[in-house]
Amino acid sequence: MKMELIQPLINAADAVLAQGLNLPISVGSISMEEETYRRKGLAALVWLTGDIEGRVIFDVDPQTAVKIASRMANAEMPESDMLVRETLCELANQVIGNAITTLNDQGFHFRVHPPVLHTAEQGTGSSEDTEAIVFCFDTEMGSIFMNMALRYTMKTAEKKGQAAKAGK
Amino acid sequence: MEQFAPVRRSKDGQPVRYLVVDDSVFARKNLTRILEQFGGLLAGEAGDGVAAIAEYERVRPDIVLMDITMPRMEGIEAAEKIVQQFPEARIVMVSSVGYQENIVAALQRGARHFVQKPVKPEVLYEVIKYVLGEDGAVAAAAAAGAQP
Numbered sequence: 022m023k024m025e026l027i028q029p030l031i032n033a034a035d036a037v038l039a040q041g042l043n044l045p046i047s048v049g050s051i052s053m054e055e056e057t058y059r060r061k062g063l064a065a066l067v068w069l070t071g072d073i074e075g076r077v078i079f080d081v082d083p084q085t086a087v088k089i090a091s092r093m094a095n096a097e098m099p100e101s102d103m104l105v106r107e108t109l110c111e112l113a114n115q116v117i118g119n120a121i122t123t124l125n126d127q128g129f130h131f132r133v134h135p136p137v138l139h140t141a142e143q144g145t146g147s148s149e150d151t152e153a154i155v156f157c158f159d160t161e162m163g164s165i166f167m168n169m170a171l172r173y174t175m176k177t178a179e180k181k182g183q184a185a186k187a188g189k
Numbered sequence: 190m191e192q193f194a195p196v197r198r199s200k201d202g203q204p205v206r207y208l209v210v211d212d213s214v215f216a217r218k219n220l221t222r223i224l225e226q227f228g229g230l231l232a233g234e235a236g237d238g239v240a241a242i243a244e245y246e247r248v249r250p251d252i253v254l255m256d257i258t259m260p261r262m263e264g265i266e267a268a269e270k271i272v273q274q275f276p277e278a279r280i281v282m283v284s285s286v287g288y289q290e291n292i293v294a295a296l297q298r299g300a301r302h303f304v305q306k307p308v309k310p311e312v313l314y315e316v317i318k319y320v321l322g323e324d325g326a327v328a329a330a331a332a333a334g335a336q337p
Binding site for chain 2: 122133
């Protein structure tokens with residue numbers, strides 16, 4: 022996965038989380054996911070299709086999810102509250118939307134699909150062209166994991182190849 | 190929390206009535222909380238474009254806040270259909286996807302303005318005053334001691 026895809030997502034996550042939580046955020050760790058994705062707690066999944074396709078998953082442990090939702094709603098919420106899951110989905114939606122805004126201005130065109138809760142214990146594994154990168158954002162409420170597996174579609178790869186050959 | 194002078198309807202001094210459209214319950218609640226800070230009144234809610242059209246006909250709000258990416262019917266299409274039927278409708282698109290083509294498409298199809306998520310209350314406040322124009326008035330007594 023190229024840095025030109027990753028950087029807008031990191032910037033958007035940093036900005037959206039910092040504003041939404043009104044807390045300092047730091048990138049704690051970055052790792053490549055070689056194993057099949059395994060859900061850590063509550064997970065929101067967003068699919069992208071178009072010039073770039075794949076998925077981004079936001080994953081937090083249940084206690085962190087409750088703290089985040091309670092802070093954003095300005096009210097204490099029980100773990101079972103539907104709003105806890107809704108909050109995570111909306112955070113994912115905002116991060117992806119902001120990142121897409123940047124990527125679109127760079128010439129990538131694609132569609133973001135509404136976030137859905139990822140309820141399976143595990144997902145598909147990585148492959149050579151859909152390698153997953155996991156960023157861990159640390160907050161005083163706990164860690165928020167962003168797991169990205171994106172790839173250029175064939176058409177985009179061809180366009181980029183032609184541009185490179187032409188020396189653009 | 191920042192204080193906002195209440196925005197009222199100039200014709201009768203009543204609170205501005207809003208229709209909030211978003212497929213996320215959290216986003217709707219968050220927007221409603223912000224609108225209450227402006228002295229607004231939630232007239233109705235909808236979770237997709239189809240429901241938004243029906244709800245607009247039912248409650249005839251002063252302003253609609255409309256998300257773009259939604260199931261069944263997306264926000265831009267719903268905005269177009271509402272404006273075709275009610276040309277006076279004031280629709281503000283509220284979306285995290287804020288690239289130029291999206292904004293232009295929304296404005297061309299009848300939306301009056303665009304606000305990017307995450308919503309900053311001070312930005313939305315200014316947009317609402319702008320969109321209401323002469324049909325909105327900032328309550329003078331509260332405005333004297335309030336910011337912005």
